[in-house]
Amino acid sequence: MQPDIIRIEGLERRYDMGGEIIHALRGVSLTISRNEYVAIMGPSGSGKSTMMNVLGCLDTPDAGSYWLNGQEVSQLTDDALARVRNKEIGFVFQTFNLLPRASALHNVELPLVYAGVSASGRSERARQALDRVGLGDRMHHRPNELSGGQRQRVAIARALVNDPSILLADEPTGNLDSNTSEEIMAVFAELHRLGQTVIMVTHEPDIAEHAERVVTLRDGRVESDRLNQESAA
């Protein structure tokens, strides 16, 4: 058994929506081991976005605990969370979220800037990360000069450049056509094969099929947690 990279216990998160309390998470417990490839599924309102935010250390839970790579992160300060996001988490978003005016290379370098890596080290590592996603020849292009699939690869390179504990993808294919989606899924599969822990939030069952484990949320609780037959086979 691989050591746990993520362990959450009794996670709760409430929002105050104009006086009405919304319970987004009502006590979620989950353990994810190193090198797992997990899809988190659920219909809208199931709490999967909140789950993603908490897992990504963008949000802190109201109750429960969250160990990420052996560190309890549920009660950290903003700046400490920023450090955790920088070192432990690589984000891939539905809308790519690249800086539009910066080149691919510069976008990928950005996490290293905040990690305090020297300029020459940044450039070297960002080039390697772009090479890994097959964009070594596009590194000086800006996002608007790249196709959707290429943009998402830049985002993946940016997510990987700091060697994070987990790659956290939020609807990574939501803005892509099916062919391109397959390409991106192939990239994820390759990263997983090379040992990367991948967590993907999606509402599309056929995308979730690429993961080896599927966790389904409903009304802020884990509804099902199953190994994917096809993938496991």
Add this chain to the structure above:
Amino acid sequence: MALQTIWAQKLKSFFSLIGVLIGVTFLIAVVSIVQGMNVYVESAVTDEVGGVNSFQLRQRPNFTGGDVDEAQWRSWFRRPRISYEDSEYLRERMTVPATFANYCADRVTLEYDGRRASDIELRGTEESYFDLKAYELDAGRVFVRQEVRTGSPVVLLGFEVASRLFEGEDPLGKSVKIAGIPYRVIGVVESQGTLFGMSQDKFAIMPYSAPGRRLICPLNVMDELMIRPDNPQQLDAAVGEVEALMRARRQLKPDEANNFTIETADEALEFWDKISTVLFTALPLLVGISLVVGGIVIMNIMLMAVSERTREIGIRKAIGAKRGDILSQFVVEAATLSVTGAGIGILAGLGLAFVVKALTPFPAAVAPWSIGLGVTLGILVGVVAGVYPAIRASRLDPITALRAE
């Protein structure tokens, strides 16, 4: 990074630069021009007084600060004038070795062969005057002691007077008429250039004892006695001696004020000091106002930038930017904006100073400290104006920020 962002929004950035730009432009230009005028006025006045090392004994001041009331004028005019006897008295008794020149001047018209040159300054003086003023001659010779003693009707012309009256003819030995009396031209003084845009060559010099003296000075008195100690180190001693001798000669009691004026280059410059002090006092106000306006504009631009770039801030936070990182990013951006404005302002100010230098006789003297001050103010305004928007940016919640369009 900050520069890239600014470059990407050229037009908006340019407008936000204007306040700081104008402030710094004024700072540099005004300081340069005033300093240039300082240099210029100092040399001009020093020249007029007859050099740094000489001084003048006068009935009343030649250079005044401007705000002299009528009672003051009247009391000046009631003073006895400086007489030939005063001059002789001082020359006999001064122990500090010095050169003296009696001097009188007024505006007259010169005529030659039907041509007239009016508004010419006719100066009556003695041979030592040329030495005191360090005049070089283009042609001819200066008058000699003998001609001063006998009051010979000889004259030296300023460069412009000579060229206007003679139009290429050789003036030497020709006879010009001043108030109907003929004078023989014995020399032409080398061109002296211009002062405040006015020609310095519109003069004629004759012995103070020549017939024309009735045109410029009443009998036996003069406008001023020019005195230069032979050793520049003894200027103060000479001034003190002249003052003591004149007080004794005029029998002034110890509590009575001088009823004469001793004017040195320093004193003549006092009036200019007053003007430049006023300019230097008004300057910070002017610069201050435009910098405050510039700061407010930059703050607004940065607040707009923060709301427009909320998503960018969200992205940066998601990938690990701490509050301090976002804070410093926006402060640095504001400061870069402001320093860029200051930089352009410095160039524009220098440009303005050089334009003034080219179009007017004032030499623009750029003060290095004003450039340093310009850059410092630029940084200061940027940081002050940038802090509030930057704090707003750094406090944004990453989730909300990421969702922003």
